[in-house]
Every structure is written in C-alpha cells, then in structure tokens.
Amino acid sequence: MNPIFPSILSTNYFNLESRLNEFYSNAIDFIHLDVMDGHFVDNISFGHMVVSAIKSKFKFKIDSHLMVNNPEKMISKFIHAGSDWISFHVETKNKIRENISNIKAHNLKAGIVINPDTAIDTLFPYINDADYILLMSVFPGYGGQEFIDSTVDRVFKIKERIKYEGSSCLIQVDGGINTSNIGILKDAGVDVFVIGTFLYNSDNIKKTLMSTLSRINGV
Numbered sequence: 421m422n423p424i425f426p427s428i429l430s431t432n433y434f435n436l437e438s439r440l441n442e443f444y445s446n447a448i449d450f451i452h453l454d455v456m457d458g459h460f461v462d463n464i465s466f467g468h469m470v471v472s473a474i475k476s477k478f479k480f481k482i483d484s485h486l487m488v489n490n491p492e493k494m495i496s497k498f499i500h501a502g503s504d505w506i507s508f509h510v511e512t513k514n515k516i517r518e519n520i521s522n523i524k525a526h527n528l529k530a531g532i533v534i535n536p537d538t539a540i541d542t543l544f545p546y547i548n549d550a551d552y553i554l555l556m557s558v559f560p561g562y563g564g565q566e567f568i569d570s571t572v573d574r575v576f577k578i579k580e581r582i583k584y585e586g587s588s589c590l591i592q593v594d595g596g597i598n599t600s601n602i603g604i605l606k607d608a609g610v611d612v613f614v615i616g617t618f619l620y621n622s623d624n625i626k627k628t629l630m631s632t633l634s635r636i637n638g639v
C-alpha cells in the first residue's frame with residue numbers, strides 16, 4: 421500500500437479526471453475524500469456520489485474522511501457508495517463504538533479522527549476497536565493550512581499507547597504535510613500520510629510523489 425493518500429479537496433475540479441489519472445499512473449492506491457457538511461466544519465465539500473463516481477472510473481481504494489455531525493446517518497451511504505476506509509470524528513461524541521462496528525461489519529476499515537485541540541487520551545478507549553487513527557495536523561475544514569508542529573509529539577504519544585495496548589491500529593496524519601515535515605512524522609510512527617496542497621502546488625507530480633516517497637522511506 422502506497423502510504424501517500426492524496427486529498428482531492430484542493431484540486432481544480434475541472435481537471436479532476438486527469439489529476440486522478442496522474443495519481444493512478446504514479447502508483448497511488450488510495451484517494452482521500454474530505455467530506456464536509458457545513459455544520460461540523462463551516463465548509464461544504466461533496467457527498468457519497470463522488471465516491472461512486474470515482475469508483476465507476478478508477479481502481480483506487482477510497483478513504484472517506486467524514487467531517488460531519490451525526491456520522492451514523494451518513495456512514496451507510498458511504499459504505500454502499502464504495503468506500504474502503506471510513507473515518508469520523510471522536511468530537512461527534514455519540515455512537516462511536518456503533519459506528520466502528522457498522523463500518524467493520526461491512527468489511528471496511530474503520531478510523532477515528534481527532535482534532536488538534538482534543539486530548540489524545542480521548543482516543544484511548546477505541547485503540548483496540550479502530551483500524552486506524554487520523555490525527556489532524558490542521559483544524560479541519562480547509563486545505564492549504566500550516567502544519568501544526570505539536571502533532572509530532574501527539575503521534576509519538578499515540579504510538580506509545582498503541583504499542584502498550586498491543587494494538588495493530590495504524591496512524592494517519594492529515595493537513596499541511598510536505599517534504600519538510602514528512603520524515604519527522606514517519607520517525608514518530610505515522611503509517612499513512614494525507615497530502616493535498618503540496619501535490620497541487622507541484623509542477624511535476626511524478627517527481628514530487630517520488631521525492632515524497634523517498635523521504636518516507638528514508639532514502
């Protein structure tokens with residue numbers, strides 16, 4: 421699995437298909453979809469129809485990041501639209517375990533997302549249930565924000581807890597990631613990297629993906 425999951429939030433939607441073709445021909449396996457309801461975050465993006473649309477044309481796996489209130493009302497739509505991974509925010513508070521079970525009952529990977537200002541021990545009760553933890557390195561709602569440096573220490577602490585619990589839970593980070601911080605994130609224990617703006621600002625996506633991957637692999 422390529423650990424780079426491009427986010428399409430900041431793409432130019434008029435050339436989304438060619439962008440996805442570029443990702444596919446550069447060994448990208450997963451696409452990260454930032455779903456925003458205008459309530460949990462004060463921005464609106466797109467719904468489960470985009471999952472179906474991408475799946476109808478491409479062989480990507482889809483990682484749906486639900487930045488929505490009441491995710492229990494949305495999860496089934498994203499399951500049936502063809503998501504492979506679905507994450508929702510711990511800040512939505514209710515039905516956390518039910519949501520995880522519902523996602524896993526359909527043989528998808530279940531993720532829990534945490535905002536930069538939420539205490540990491542909020543996640544601890546779920547480390548043995550969730551397949552992955554998404555640590556936001558920006559406040560959710562927009563692409564192109566500055567990476568929050570305290571994320572690195574949070575990754576380290578979560579990784580310690582995962583080891584302590586003997587869990588196989590993966591760590592995903594999302595927001596402001598580029599080649600200047602991806603190495604230190606990898607060393608702290610990150611398994612999956614969501615990248616948007618840094619890729620779209622590049623004038624040679626092949627070169628940028630190669631250099632990013634080599635930073636992750638420490639070469």
Ligand code: DX5
Nearest residue numbers: 560561563564595596616617
């Ligand atoms: C923000 C989203 C991120 C973002 C990607 O709410 O979750 O996925 O689009 O961040 P950048 O564009 O900074 O890589």
Ligand code: ZN
Nearest residue numbers: 454485594614
């Ligand atoms: Zn995201």
